[in-house]
């Protein structure tokens with residue numbers, strides 16, 4: 001095969017890569033996705049929650065396994081905080097394989113191309129293009145692109161090759177697919193406590209046909225030498241919950257990284273990072289699909305025009321991306337600060353106190369009114385401002401966090 005030039009080459013055909021490819025192909029650009037696996041949507045490392053906004057964008061309702069109206073959130077000593085309203089969908093649970101394949105199929109239908117079993121082995125940026133050496137099967141191909149987009153996930157080759165920094169936090173997620181758990185229909189459950197999910201939470205998410213996904217996430221520092229599987233075992237054997245898990249039978253288990261905190265340099269001359277590659281997952285939920293979609297939709301029109309003009313130097317990309325990316329980064333930073341204050345940096349005793357405050361009917365009402373899985377900051381602020389028990393915390397957080 002001779003040398004081929006593409007307007008846009010995208011490394012990685014996950015949800016971010018597929019969505020970016022669709023946007024560009026719909027605008028008439030020549031697009032090539034490179035995917036290292038031979039199949040889209042495998043390996044699977046996700047709880048499968050897709051927010052209504054992200055789902056609306058792609059309309060892949062055939063991938064939905066369950067609709068979720070709310071969450072039953074358990075404090076370390078068992079205080080229950082129910083958040084949600086019967087019959088009002090808060091989020092969808094999808095089959096990630098069908099979802100990812102659907103996103104990539106939309107890109108192909110819009111005119112994008114894909115090479116499976118393909119990955120970059122080298123790349124250099126020139127004044128007018130990016131050149132790439134690609135290993136496709138056992139062959140090496142030389143191609144070039146006006147714009148290279150790294151959608152290659154948490155351990156992004158693009159990010160490392162072009163030295164674009166690191167996500168602020170790298171959480172570890174673990175999950176098992178199970179049968180034999182009795183859940184409340186259309187509700188997921190969350191469990192907290194330093195033995196179960198230090199600084200974060202564990203979840204049980206209904207995934208259709210009597211199956212559930214039991215998982216948890218935390219950071220290496222907070223695990224303090226314990227393995228994440230040990231915490232999972234602690235959940236299943238916890239005195240408060242063990243009866244509920246006694247009939248659980250596992251059918252699969254997997255582990256994966258959750259990068260959160262936008263990298264310092266998400267764009268350089270002719271190169272941009274989108275999705276997990278850029279560290280876009282939410283610090284409060286670990287959700288990365290919605291933020292990846294939002295990251296690209298905020299810049300696509302201008303970026304497409306810049307590709308037409310082949311003006312893709314760092315200065316131009318800064319003009320296009322900076323406002324939108326900075327806002328997303330600021331939201332991430334505030335959400336992380338609020339998460340640390342209210343949950344992650346608390347001892348179990350402090351967390352229990354917070355749960356006692358959360359469980360009051362007027363606070364549950366406030367959470368239901370202001371709470372939005374996609375925008376956790378307004379809820380965190382409302383809690384700090386309006387809940388007397390949290391006022392001290394608001395002072396601890398300082399004006400910087402609350403009013404920036």
Ligand SMILES: Cc1cc2nc3c(=O)[nH]c(=O)nc-3n(C[C@H](O)[C@H](O)[C@H](O)COP(=O)(O)OP(=O)(O)OC[C@H]3O[C@@H](n4cnc5c(N)ncnc54)[C@H](O)[C@@H]3O)c2cc1C
Nearest residue numbers: 012014015016036047048049119153173256275276288289
């Ligand atoms: C346990 C767990 C639970 C999670 N639960 C949720 C959830 O409920 N909701 C949610 O929104 N998010 C969740 N996430 C996060 C979510 O999985 C990611 O944020 C999301 O998949 C990011 O999409 P992406 O396209 O950026 O990256 P990925 O989905 O990682 O896709 C990257 C693609 O690039 C390919 N690739 C990588 N390197 C190369 C290379 N060098 N060359 C070619 N191809 C390459 C990969 O094979 C893959 O297809 C969870 C994560 C974990 C670990």
